[in-house]
Amino acid sequence: MTSQRRAVLIAGPTASGKSALALERAQANGGVIINADAMQVYDTLRIVTARPSVEDEALAEHCLYGAVPAAERFSTGQWVRAAQAVLGDVDPTRELIFVGGTGLYFEALTNGFADVPEISPELTLEVQQEIQALGEPERMALLEAEDPATAQRLKVADPQRVTRAIAVKRATGRALSSFQDDQQPGLLEGWLVERMVLSPDRDVLRERIALRFETMFASGAVEEVEALLSMHLDPSLPVMKAIGVREISDWLDGVHSRDEAITLATIATHQYAKRQRTWFRNRMGDWPRFGLEGAAL
Template sequence: MSVMSGRVAVLIAGPTASGKSALALGMAAERGAVIVNADAMQVYDTLAVVTARPGAADLARAEHRLYGFVPAAVRFSTGRWLDAVAEAIAETEGRPLIFVGGTGLYFDALLNGFAEIPQVPEAVALEVQQEIQALDAGERLALLQREDPETAARLKVADPQRVIRALAVKRATGQTISSFQDAPRASMLESWKIERLVLDPDRDVLRARIARRFEAMFESGAVEEVEAILAQHIDPSLPAMKAIGVPEITDWLAGRLSREEALRLAITATHQYAKRQRTWFRNRMGDWPRQ
């Protein structure tokens, strides 16, 4: 998938609460640019506060694309995000684009192309999920080795989501996921002028920001959003149901946690997520300028 243009794209990556949105807003105002979401959780509707989507004041300052446009009941993918990016590129007619977010895979796919893996029927994925839910890591890997030894050999850890994805693709298409991943790929931004930046604030500063932000979320609509998404009775395995804050607030609402425990666990989960993001950016974006 390639969109030729010669346009300018600014890519701002960074861990959660690192100040990416504020920086993007300032740049957009200076350049007349459009801000494009590159965060896998901020694509979902219902969870504006929980996922820290731009608020009304931010939306009024600059045009934003790909925020809150996917129903929470949908299992959205990187490939579908790229399709949406292609539409945004076509509709913004030559204006600079600022991609901002914390999902490293989105940036990797944008710059290096992405394997065009066929959409797997939800029923197949659910069947595989039910089949492996009682298996430990060794048993999951053994199952994958029997059906797709090539992909099994590539996995460092047989985490459930990767195993489900690989088995579902194999059963739905008859081909291994590796065969799709190894197909030639092209960057969507092949002819663009690209500026890259990773925000990398001090760890203690980031921890303090995360704590303040989650405390504010609990007071400004996060609880109501979780009540709204629970009212939809959607599959708890869907990505939107696993957004940090949703499981913790769900347990508080059900009486399994106190408010203080839910807040503490959500903050801890966010710290752990930020650490994983930093590791990705360090390993995969080591040559990007830091700020």
């Protein structure tokens, strides 16, 4: 009889100690660490995106870190397919440790994912501009005209959902609801899954975030951003929106002082961590909570 495959899911806001906990677990159990962070999939920005160091990667097998060129757009659907390939390649007796801060990735692992095609930023912006002056009744009327099936499922026509639905319909010719109806089971269905969300004290997290950017500036983040800027990439690419890129770029251009750049990057990271906490609270509220680097709460 084949034993049940095992996976550990370690989610949490940035700077909460996820990578350290994952490495500790992998070394103890011979597990494989799989990246579940949307920014850490890209190359070029190891330090800026807080990817595991070369030294840490040598201590345990790591997958899907720095695997995508910065010039590409890597969708959630592409990550799901890449993770599925890892599941097929790894020895089934080894524990898989998924670690990161991207909630959609964990949702795809546990609940399944509707693989909606990537929509161009230009089309999304076009729709946003089209509806920005509309009130809720007018937005609903527009959605009903373009995608009545999805409109029937919305209780409130908020701008974000209406923009998404209309953009998908215009880009693909299919209703967003039809993609949602095609949602596949979670990748880990049938597995023995251990779930955890790291949720350290906010003040402790703020101190760690501030220290992180001081360290980044001193250990190669500036050189990484310079290398990225030398590629002259499309500013709308995901990698160009990584926290720290704009702040360091502005410092290099003389717009901000070094201290101002660190402060702005720290503030942006606090805001990002707050959004992550909100996602985990709303979508993963039943997952066990742990403190810094997995300490019991």
